[in-house]
Amino acid sequence: MTTKLFAISALLPLSAHAAKFAISARPFGEVDNTKTELYTLSNESGAKVSITNYGGTVTSIVVPDKEGKMGDVVLGFDTVAEYVEKSPYFGCITGRYANRIAKGKFSIDGKEYTVATNNDPNHLHGGLKGFDKRVWKANLGNDGDNPTLTLTYTSPDGEEGYPGTLKNTVTYTWTQDNSLRIDYRSTTDKPTVLNLTNHSYFNLAGEGSKTVLDHSLQVNAKHYTPIDSTSIPTGISPVSGTPFDFSKSTRIGERIDQEDDQLKNGKGYDHNFVLKKEDDGKLMTAAMVTEPTSGRFLIVKTTEPGIQFYSGNFLDGPAGKGGKIYPHRSAMCLEAQTFPDSPNQKEFPSAVLRPGEAYTQTTIYQLGVSN
Numbered sequence: 346m347t348t349k350l351f352a353i354s355a356l357l358p359l360s361a362h363a364a365k366f367a368i369s370a371r372p373f374g375e376v377d378n379t380k381t382e383l384y385t386l387s388n389e390s391g392a393k394v395s396i397t398n399y400g401g402t403v404t405s406i407v408v409p410d411k412e413g414k415m416g417d418v419v420l421g422f423d424t425v426a427e428y429v430e431k432s433p434y435f436g437c438i439t440g441r442y443a444n445r446i447a448k449g450k451f452s453i454d455g456k457e458y459t460v461a462t463n464n465d466p467n468h469l470h471g472g473l474k475g476f477d478k479r480v481w482k483a484n485l486g487n488d489g490d491n492p493t494l495t496l497t498y499t500s501p502d503g504e505e506g507y508p509g510t511l512k513n514t515v516t517y518t519w520t521q522d523n524s525l526r527i528d529y530r531s532t533t534d535k536p537t538v539l540n541l542t543n544h545s546y547f548n549l550a551g552e553g554s555k556t557v558l559d560h561s562l563q564v565n566a567k568h569y570t571p572i573d574s575t576s577i578p579t580g581i582s583p584v585s586g587t588p589f590d591f592s593k594s595t596r597i598g599e600r601i602d603q604e605d606d607q608l609k610n611g612k613g614y615d616h617n618f619v620l621k622k623e624d625d626g627k628l629m630t631a632a633m634v635t636e637p638t639s640g641r642f643l644i645v646k647t648t649e650p651g652i653q654f655y656s657g658n659f660l661d662g663p664a665g666k667g668g669k670i671y672p673h674r675s676a677m678c679l680e681a682q683t684f685p686d687s688p689n690q691k692e693f694p695s696a697v698l699r700p701g702e703a704y705t706q707t708t709i710y711q712l713g714v715s716n
């Protein structure tokens with residue numbers, strides 16, 4: 346196995362930047378007869394993120410705790426074969442339509458389309474072979490002091506039943522302040538629907554730690570979208586007076602096992618929160634998570650109108666990195682997105698993309714420690 350390691354100081358006049366970051370790449374195994382690679386972007390402090398071009402998957406994020414000890418805060422696997430075989434969407438780019446489309450049907454301009462009902466009776470995360478299962482083209486670079494990985498994938502017209510040739514670019518930037526910035530851009534040659542997100546599973550105490558029930562969460566939302574028993578939204582409701590009120594930082598475990606129809610439908614938290622009704626393209630703070638033992642925090646900023654909070658309800662103990670077991674609720678996802686089932690729900694922000702337009706979204710996962 347070869348490892349390419351180079352510091353950008355070698356590429357710039359030495360006076361300009363003294364090794365502010367490093368990028369390495371190594372083979373990660375073959376999928377569909379195509380080689381995949383694992384890229385590691387490190388900043389000056391040694392904090393780093395690893396991403397494979399298989400599914401654009403973030404496989405690790407290594408950041409300090411309050412004692413300065415480095416730890417990996419996302420769930421994942423050591424080999425690409427395990428991602429192919431059993432990943433519950435760990436760290437991937439999820440698309441074309443992240444989250445659910447009711448009964449796998451939607452219409453655009455009066456024409457009906459059918460997509461796979463891979464989450465019976467609904468469509469989930471782009472279907473049988475979504476963006477998480479594709480090998481993306483990769484380009485390494487930098488944005489001044491920050492290393493970048495730009496991934497591209499062209500999804501052919503009709504792939505997984507969706508109309509239009511969709512050209513996608515996703516750029517990951519790992520900044521000096523331990524933020525993972527994700528910029529998405531897509532264009533189409535036919536009207537289509539689109540909802541991209543990143544599906545990282547966080548445990549701020551370190552992956553392989555017990556549940557996230559002692560993490561505290563704050564969400565910048567006064568409303569959420571309740572769901573039916575198949576996880577399809579039934580409208581928009583206030584969070585006030587419900588276990589979904591995270592307007593003040595609250596322990597995730599505090600209300601998760603309450604007798605509540607919504608928690609029952611989601612088997613815990615698996616709901617979209619309304620950050621704003623329209624996608625106005627402005628970056629806003631969507632959520633903040635804190636973990637008491639490590640002192641770590643996570644701030645999520647996004648341009649998207651919604652964020653899905655999923656409390657790892659379907660995690661059932663797969664063996665992950667280094668053979669560590671990932672039990673029920675041992676991680677949480679905060680998936681910035683447009684609302685689930687938007688193609689079928691007129692009062693939700695539109696998920697339609699037309700030729701000549703560009704879909705853009707930015708989400709930032711900022712990691713840090715509280716003093």
Ligand code: GLA
Pocket residue numbers: 433434444469576615653655659678
């Ligand atoms: C999303 C969904 C969940 C589940 C996970 C993957 O968060 O909302 O219901 O499917 O992905 O297991």
